[in-house]
Amino acid sequence: MYNIMIVEDNLQLQNEIGILLTRNGFKVIKTIEFDKISQLVKDKMPHLILLDINLPYQDGFKLCTEIRSFSAIPIIFITSRDTNVDELMSMTLGGDDFVTKPYNAQILIARINALLKRAYPNENAGEFISYNGVKLNILSSIVEYENKEVELTKNELKILHYLMIHKGKIVSRMDIMEYLWDSAMFVNDNTLTVNITRLRTKFQEIGMGDFIRTKRGQGYII
Structure with missing residues (x-):
C-alpha cells in the first residue's frame, strides 16, 4: 500500500482528499504542523506528496526545493493558482505534476497512479x-x-x-x-x-x- 502525504492548510479540503485517497486504497499522512513538513517527510518517507503552494511559514515552492535537497519523492502540486508562471515554477523546482483546483477526483487518482507507476516500476503501482x-x-x-x-x-x-x-x-x-x-x-x-x-x-x-x-x-x- 502506498503512503501519500497531503500538505494542504485548508482542513476541509485536506479531509476530502484524504477520504478520496483512502477509498482508492492509499494510506494517508496528514499534518497541521506546517513548520515541520521537511522533517515529517524524512520521518514518514511517503511514496508521494500532494503539495499546495499557499501555505503558512513557507510556500510550496520553497518547500519543494527543500525536499528536493534530500529526496526524489514524487510531488504533485495541487493549487488554486493556475497561471503558466506557477506551473513553470513548480516543474522547474522539481515538481512532477501540477493540478489546479477544483480538481476532478478520478483524474487526480489517475495522475497519482501514473506517477507512482513511473516512480516505482517494480511495485506494479496498484x-x-x-x-x-x-x-x-x-x-x-x-x-x-x-x-x-x-x-x-x-x-x-x-x-x-x-x-x-x-x-x-x-x-x-x-x-x-x-x-x-x-x-x-x-x-x-x-x-x-x-x-x-x-x-x-x-x-x-x-x-x-x-x-x-x-x-x-x-x-x-x-
Whole structure:
C-alpha cells in the first residue's frame, strides 16, 4: 500500500482528499504542523506528496526545493493558482505534476497512479491486489485463485476492489454505493445486491465461495 502525504492548510479540503485517497486504497499522512513538513517527510518517507503552494511559514515552492535537497519523492502540486508562471515554477523546482483546483477526483487518482507507476516500476503501482490467495488484476479485471480465473464486469471489479482494500473490515452498503457513485456509475441498492450475488457465484466457480461474507445489518467483509 502506498503512503501519500497531503500538505494542504485548508482542513476541509485536506479531509476530502484524504477520504478520496483512502477509498482508492492509499494510506494517508496528514499534518497541521506546517513548520515541520521537511522533517515529517524524512520521518514518514511517503511514496508521494500532494503539495499546495499557499501555505503558512513557507510556500510550496520553497518547500519543494527543500525536499528536493534530500529526496526524489514524487510531488504533485495541487493549487488554486493556475497561471503558466506557477506551473513553470513548480516543474522547474522539481515538481512532477501540477493540478489546479477544483480538481476532478478520478483524474487526480489517475495522475497519482501514473506517477507512482513511473516512480516505482517494480511495485506494479496498484495493478494487482491480493488477499487470502485471491489475486485481483485491476487492469485486466480478472480474479485468480489456485490457477483458476474468472472475468469481472466493470461494477463487479469496482465493488471487489473496494472490499479488498478494506480487507478485514466491515464495509457498509452505503459506503460501496457512494464509492461507485464517485466513479460516475449509478448503482442503487438493488443493483448492488445483484452485483454481490454475481460476485459470489463467480467465486464459487473458482472454488472460493465464502470470500465475501455478509454482516447482517452492517454490510460486507472479506
